[in-house]
Each structure stands twice: as C-alpha cells, then as structure tokens.
Amino acid sequence: MERLHTDCIHPKENNKGIALMVSGCFWGKPRGSLIPITRTINKTRYVRLLRRYLFPVFHQMISCCIDDFLFQQNNFPVHKAYSVMDCLEANKIDIIEHSLYSPDLNPIEHVWVEPKKRLHQQHPRISDTPGRKEAVKKKLAEVPPLILESISSEFFEKLWRSMPKRVAAILQVRGGYTKY
Numbered sequence: 001m002e003r004l005h006t007d008c009i010h011p012k013e014n015n016k017g018i019a020l021m022v023s024g025c026f027w028g029k030p031r032g033s034l035i036p037i038t039r040t041i042n043k044t045r046y047v048r049l050l051r052r053y054l055f056p057v058f059h060q061m062i063s064c065c066i067d068d069f070l071f072q073q074n075n076f077p078v079h080k081a082y083s084v085m086d087c088l089e090a091n092k093i094d095i096i097e098h099s100l101y102s103p104d105l106n107p108i109e110h111v112w113v114e115p116k117k118r119l120h121q122q123h124p125r126i127s128d129t130p131g132r133k134e135a136v137k138k139k140l141a142e143v144p145p146l147i148l149e150s151i152s153s154e155f156f157e158k159l160w161r162s163m164p165k166r167v168a169a170i171l172q173v174r175g176g177y178t179k180y
Contacts, residue, residue: 018133020140022115023049024108025057027069028160029153032057034115036141043081050087058093072096074106105166107159110180114155118147 021041025032035053039045054071061069071093073079088095096105119126122143129139162180169178 018127018136018140020137020144022112022144023053024111024148025054026108026111026156026160027057027061027066029157030057030060031148031153031156034144034148036144038137038141041076041078043078043083046078046081046084047087050084055091058091070094070096072106072108074109105163105170107162107166110159111156114151115144115147118150119143122147122150 021037022034023037024034033053035049037049041049058069058071061067071088073095078084085095126140126143127136129136166178166180169180
C-alpha cells in the first residue's frame with residue numbers, strides 16, 4: 001500500500017520547543033511585513049521595530065490620504081512602556097485602549113492562526129532542519145514573509161471590516177464573550 005510507503009509516512013513528533021515570535025500589521029487590504037523576532041523583545045528593541053517597520057506603514061497610509069487612523073496593540077507589557085508610549089505620542093500616533101484580554105477587539109489575533117496553519121502545510125518538516133534549535137529557528141525566521149504573501153488581501157480586509165460588528169457585539173454583551 002502506498003500510504004504505508006516510507007516516503008508517505010511522516011511520524012508526528014512531540015513539540016521540540018521551538019517557537020518564533022513575529023510582529024505584523026495590516027490596514028484593510030494592505031498589510032505591513034511579518035517580522036520575525038529572533039531576540040527577546042524589550043522596550044528599546046520594540047521602539048526600533050516600530051521605527052523600522054511600522055512607521056513606514058503609517059507614512060504609506062498618510063500618503064493614501066488616511067490620516068485619522070488608530071493603532072492597536074495587544075497589550076504585551078512592552079507595549080505599555082513609557083518610552084514606547086512617548087515614541088508613539090511624539091509621532092502623533094493614536095492608540096486604541098482596550099482590556100488586556102480582548103481578542104474580540106483585536107483582529108490581528110485572528111491573523112496569527114492563518115500563518116501557523118500555512119507554515120505546517122507549506123513546511124511540514126521544518127523542525128527536521130539539520131542542526132540544533134538555533135538552526136531550526138534561523139530557518140523558521142526565513143519563512144514568515146513567504147507565508148504572508150500567500151495570504152489573500154481579502155482575508156485581511158474581511159477582518160478589518162469586521163471591527164464595527166465586533167465592537168457592537170462587545171457592547172451588546174457588556175464586555176462578555178462574543179462569537180469573535
């Protein structure tokens with residue numbers, strides 16, 4: 001039987017403890033880069049990340065005559081650091097305030113599922129990369145931009161356009177759980 005041929009069998013292995021944090025953004029159909037975070041993120045590195053990757057997206061939005069936007073973070077502790085908040089304020093970037101655990105109000109939280117799914121589909125054996133964890137993590141860091149390009153812009157627009165419904169649902173249940 002072909003399904004039992006050794007080339008067709010990929011034994012499921014336990015999680016090897018290899019993870020890669022990524023950062024990303026989108027606004028409607030357009031999206032920023034999916035940035036692999038290969039080192040521990042602190043307030044200084046986060047400000048650098050904002051300046052290098054996020055501010056160009058903001059400038060792109062402004063050049064498209066979108067100048068009344070709000071920036072939404074996911075309340076990671078580094079996001080609330082004084083230096084981060086000062087940097088955003090100095091650049092006239094308004095932030096949406098929301099509760100600590102509110103994925104209903106943060107559409108990017110729903111984006112992360114899609115790259116993970118595609119990673120496992122497109123690179124099912126990436127954890128078998130020769131070398132130690134560092135080699136696997138390095139290989140893994142090369143993949144996010146490729147995966148992001150495979151996700152349709154309509155996927156992002158649908159999430160972006162869902163925000164009014166999300167807010168209405170949260171208000172209706174007075175901050176409780178919603179279908180989002």
